[in-house]
């Protein structure tokens with residue numbers, strides 16, 4: 138009995154190894170390499186370049202003035218308090234409710250009636266990307282005939298997220314290449330012309346990649362028009378605090394929409410504003426008609442999360458809730474966010490001044506008009522190629538400069554190189 142079972146097992150093993158049936162490689166021989174991610178590809182090329190002059194202004198991660206990654210002091214302190222003090226049990230499917238409660242206050246306001254009335258369905262998400270993806274899957278499941286309107290341009294991963302969730306995509310005008318600002322008139326036309334009840338993806342602040350945000354007045358008009366058309370506003374807020382240095386001010390667009398009575402959706406991330414990039418901590422929230430609906434919506438969000446990753450990671454959530462629930466640590470965080478935003482704003486001024494001092498024939502006003510981590514420089518892909526090939530400066534070919542990678546030490550070199558490749562344009 139035992140011997141024949143062993144023989145059967147050997148037979149199965151031989152077959153599954155491909156012996157006598159098919160060769161090992163045949164299962165995946167039809168798989169071609171995936172195209173390189175435009176942003177992550179830049180970092181790979183930068184790392185492979187041996188030049189001592191090389192500069193990476195491609196990746197959207199904050200660096201200090203020495204070009205080094207930063208761990209905030211409030212995060213270090215929160216980690217000290219957590220260390221050895223917490224167990225490693227699973228979080229509930231919806232994540233840390235403590236973290237979620239604090240996170241909602243940042244987006245909706247400390248004294249939000251929506252929070253008091255328990256009208257917001259919210260779950261911890263795998264950072265901003267995970268929050269967007271969870272929403273896209275929810276949209277597909279419960280509004281299967283809907284589309285998503287995405288600004289042109291946008292963070293390239295937005296397209297991937299809604300594509301993989303199988304939600305059809307439409308676009309709306311956003312950036313005006315000539316003014317290097319907002320194409321407000323076309324944006325408003327697109328809102329008016331979209332079928333009633335369409336879904337619109339909006340960057341709450343510090344638009345990626347353009348650094349162009351609507352003014353408060355423009356947000357009011359956008360909100361009004363979306364309301365008239367019965368559209369659904371979904372805010373991706375990956376940079377709260379990074380635009381102005383003040384998370385409260387950076388939530389202004391959301392607050393305008395809430396005042397107008399929109400039932401919004403919102404993706405929040407702590408990657409940038411707490412420097413918790415690799416911890417993957419964020420939040421997805423949807424404003425509902427009432428508490429009963431919020432309970433139903435939350436349960437369905439959890440249902441979508443369950444077969445994907447079961448429940449979200451615990452450490453980042455603990456760091457966030459430790460910081461935000463302690464007034465001293467929260468104040469330290471606010472100071473540190475402002476420090477990061479101010480350094481970026483200072484580098485915008487320095488880059489523009491350097492270009493002007495070099496006698497550039499072009500206007501570089503947009504460098505200081507734009508806001509947040511990125512400057513959409515207006516350089517062509519060919520000019521970016523020259524920056525890389527001749528000056529070892531790395532960025533995405535759409536001309537997006539991550540201002541977070543610009544330092545006192547490299548801003549002069551960067552300005553000079555930009556001047557060289559653009560002066561005859």
Ligand SMILES: Cc1ncc(COP(=O)(O)O)c(C=O)c1O
Pocket residue numbers: 197263264265266267292340345373375406407408409414419
């Ligand atoms: C507009 C926008 N949304 C979302 C994200 C998501 O970032 P994460 O998933 O790291 O929170 C990013 C990151 O670059 C972004 O720029």
